[in-house]
Amino acid sequence: MKPAPFRYEVPATLEVALELLAEHGEEAAVLAGGQSLVPLLNSRELRPGLVIDINRIRGLDSVEIGPDHARIGALARAGELERHRELADALPILREALGYVAVPQVRARTTIGGSVAHADPAAELPAVIAALDGEIELASKEGGRTLHWREFFRAPHAPDRRPDELIVAVRLARRLGLGFAFTEVGRRRSAPALVGACTGLARNDGAVETARITVAAMRSGPLRLEVAERALLGRAPDEEALAALGRQVVAELAPHADGLDAAAYRTGVAATLVCRDVRALWEEAGRAG
């Protein structure tokens, strides 16, 4: 299908974009990479009166790597982030997760800002953002605000963004002291996730010091499984601990999977992925250190 007619604006600067959003935000859709928005336009699930194409705004795709944070501009494309050497060194988990985002032909256009704005609970980037204490920077004519991922991803496909606001960047914490892994199961590698898991672990000799478990593709999310995380602490993840972890992951996810297709399968697979990653990260930390 073809989109319903819309007016089209291509602001050359952030100021003009914010002006347009202040005036027309209620009826406008922001076009970044278009890999989520344009399918919705084509199927006419969305019929905005105005499309604001932000692709010509300079500098909105910048990547800055600071001592404690990486700041990634909203227009940075998944394909570029994947090939970004310094970013891969600073946050290797990001590249690992990007490998699961659709296919390279889509990643060539997908932007981090667009993925965040779309707030699909099955999306990989929001899960990594949650795992890395991410924050979302929003700008508007009224001024900017920065939201913690938990505030921002308040409901599926309905993040906390006012109609006059533009997502301008995502901030991710570095040097958290954890090793991370990302794994995903879907019908095909390029298909949307049935379950995605971003797991982090820090080991101190014979015990888990810190753990971080983030799961994607439930009804809402990304989700942090904090009870499961705490259950891992202070001991080695032996067979017994991993079996208990698996049961806890299923229990903690069950209310969030309720009503989804194959809910029990998804929570079971989540448990398997998390346990597998905890074991691998534990062994890796042992070898490293």
Add this chain to the structure above:
Amino acid sequence: MQVELRRVELSVNGSPHALEVEPRTSLADLLRHGLGYTGTHVGCEQGACGACTVLVDGVAVRACLMLAPQADGTEVETVESLADDGELHPLQESFRRHHGLQCGFCTPGILMATLAAARADESLDQVLERVLPGHLCRCTGYVNVRAAIREAWDELAEARARPRREGQPDLGPWR
């Protein structure tokens, strides 16, 4: 709704074009209906099937998910750029030899994505395991498609290494 038309200037396979389109026109429809490059096929219009894949400034993208005005100022390459005066590009020739297509609907997208990957120095593995899954083929079961790409791959890599003549685009037109 009365919508202002947008002027789009772009190059397609090296030829400059300028036309006015409704902003909601996709790049795929601009190519097909506006300019007659009907080798770019339109399947799902959801970014899933990959039939409409073309190169925009050398990068393989879904032409159904780009609005035509977004292609203003870009260089687009379509499947029509491959054959040279009726002589098939080696990648096309390999598809022919291996029966890598039956109905041919998905073929233009696969050819263009493969070519972009070859130019970008991707590995054969990357193409077969990551790029090809971005293209739905319901005829072949992919066995012959993979065989065709595999056989043409060395030749593509060799062409990449070969010094180019002045003004000749990378890997195509081929000779």
